[in-house]
Amino acid sequence: MRKKLFSRGKKAFSALLLSSILPLGAGAEEAFEMKYEVSLDTVGHYIDVDLRYIRPAAAGAEGDTVRLCMPVWAPGYYLILDYPKNMVDFRAEDPQGRPLVWEKEGKSTWRILPAGADTLCIRYRVFALERSVAESRVACGSAFLAPGGVFLYPEGKKDHPVEVTFVLPGNWQSVSTGLAPAGAGSAPAQGNRRTFTAPDFDVLYDSPVLMGNQEIVRFRHEGKDYELAMESPDGWEETSLVDDLKRMMSAATDLMGHVPYDRYCYLLLCAGGGGLEHLNSQASYTQGNFRFPDRAEYLRFLSFVTHEYFHLYNVKAIRPIELGPFDYAREVFTPMLWVSEGFTVYYESQLLRRAGLVSGDYVLSELSSFIRTVESREGHRHMSLRQSSYDIWLNFFNRNPNGAETRISYYDKGPILGLLMDIAIRHASGGAKSLDDVMRLLYRRYYQEAGRGFTEEEFWSVCREVAGRPLSLMRRYVETTDEIDYDRCLVPAGLWLDRSTWTLRRLPEADGEALKMRRQLLGD
Numbered sequence: 001m002r003k004k005l006f007s008r009g010k011k012a013f014s015a016l017l018l019s020s021i022l023p024l025g026a027g028a029e030e031a032f033e034m035k036y037e038v039s040l041d042t043v044g045h046y047i048d049v050d051l052r053y054i055r056p057a058a059a060g061a062e063g064d065t066v067r068l069c070m071p072v073w074a075p076g077y078y079l080i081l082d083y084p085k086n087m088v089d090f091r092a093e094d095p096q097g098r099p100l101v102w103e104k105e106g107k108s109t110w111r112i113l114p115a116g117a118d119t120l121c122i123r124y125r126v127f128a129l130e131r132s133v134a135e136s137r138v139a140c141g142s143a144f145l146a147p148g149g150v151f152l153y154p155e156g157k158k159d160h161p162v163e164v165t166f167v168l169p170g171n172w173q174s175v176s177t178g179l180a181p182a183g184a185g186s187a188p189a190q191g192n193r194r195t196f197t198a199p200d201f202d203v204l205y206d207s208p209v210l211m212g213n214q215e216i217v218r219f220r221h222e223g224k225d226y227e228l229a230m231e232s233p234d235g236w237e238e239t240s241l242v243d244d245l246k247r248m249m250s251a252a253t254d255l256m257g258h259v260p261y262d263r264y265c266y267l268l269l270c271a272g273g274g275g276l277e278h279l280n281s282q283a284s285y286t287q288g289n290f291r292f293p294d295r296a297e298y299l300r301f302l303s304f305v306t307h308e309y310f311h312l313y314n315v316k317a318i319r320p321i322e323l324g325p326f327d328y329a330r331e332v333f334t335p336m337l338w339v340s341e342g343f344t345v346y347y348e349s350q351l352l353r354r355a356g357l358v359s360g361d362y363v364l365s366e367l368s369s370f371i372r373t374v375e376s377r378e379g380h381r382h383m384s385l386r387q388s389s390y391d392i393w394l395n396f397f398n399r400n401p402n403g404a405e406t407r408i409s410y411y412d413k414g415p416i417l418g419l420l421m422d423i424a425i426r427h428a429s430g431g432a433k434s435l436d437d438v439m440r441l442l443y444r445r446y447y448q449e450a451g452r453g454f455t456e457e458e459f460w461s462v463c464r465e466v467a468g469r470p471l472s473l474m475r476r477y478v479e480t481t482d483e484i485d486y487d488r489c490l491v492p493a494g495l496w497l498d499r500s501t502w503t504l505r506r507l508p509e510a511d512g513e514a515l516k517m518r519r520q521l522l523g524d
């Protein structure tokens, strides 16, 4: 469910005018405003944050206390990052510059006593020198902002609109983000200032920002607007990246039957590792240029970008019920990341194949590599797929040397279950249905109609509904460490597993039904 964007006129400071614009249910009688201004210290690597906060009318004994909070993690990145550790020089003042009393409450909350002031002026600095998709980085030529670690939200009011103005240093030209530019009255681009709005803090935190002189390619495709922002663009013109992204996105639209945004922004960052999905954007590190040594390397990059793109369906829209609205103050546990991540990995090669960019052999080779990783390590006898999801908060960067012997990753076993469930559903329904139908039904029923995530039982119930019978064996492979009977699972698709090299191969003698399913899965 997409919330309506909030945009405010230039002089909407009066309580009367503001209250007439605020959405219902968001404290319509309250004067309330949060406006951020962000500037950068590119030498010291700091983000300077200036917040003007017109607080709601005081109410009761607690009315004269304001609590501002900073998230400790970022959705999609299942690790406690403790963003507040980067904050220094916190100050709270009234509009006349008189200091207000404040103190910390726990690690991520600032409790302020406004002493009767309706407007609070909050200033702080955020140190930013991490090359991570979930953390901020300010350097002399560009800056990447992971918003969860930059902006404070007022406790109990993160569903309120917020406005952010970025002040660009010196000769910097551009701000790339999925955020919406402020309305016409607010002059979104003025000199070196760029203003954006978010309808609530969930959207703000889900909209990373790249600033600097990045190369920007804008294009339109099937009625939607796209921005490709490249921090290290060297060589991109010699690739077929834009055309290939268009083909990949068309394949995703064909699969899902709907596009949940008007504009999508690819933030392709400098040399680094990792990518993170967002509401209508993605932040993905690159190899530092677009000069790929061979087609395999290019496809690896394209597959990686495809993964983050498909997440806008699978995890942003089709999501386990625990994943939103988020509690940013602590871990959010779910046993279903094998669907959100594993199926997204499964659809990487499926989308590229359906887009005509790779062959069926590529699909088999990718899936074989996951089987090899899982089956050749002892960990699959100690941890179920379901458990690997639930315990990710302990294991995201757990480098204990016994990892391979005791754990598995849902990035490896998840796509295997994607394949096996796809085959099982196709087989059970006589070729009438597939995993695609599960994705579409989850999308329609829970995201579009109910506006929420699904429970674990609802997920299996949708699978049963699509397949026409329960997928009990699949559920056992998800919830236990029982060995997978590959021969039994693969035969209906005319495939077999060569255990000497853990490689998926085509069965030479497949019957008509199996050949048909194999054609659907591999395109051959």
Ligand SMILES: [Zn+2]
Binding pocket: 307, 311, 341, 344
């Ligand atoms: Zn992912």
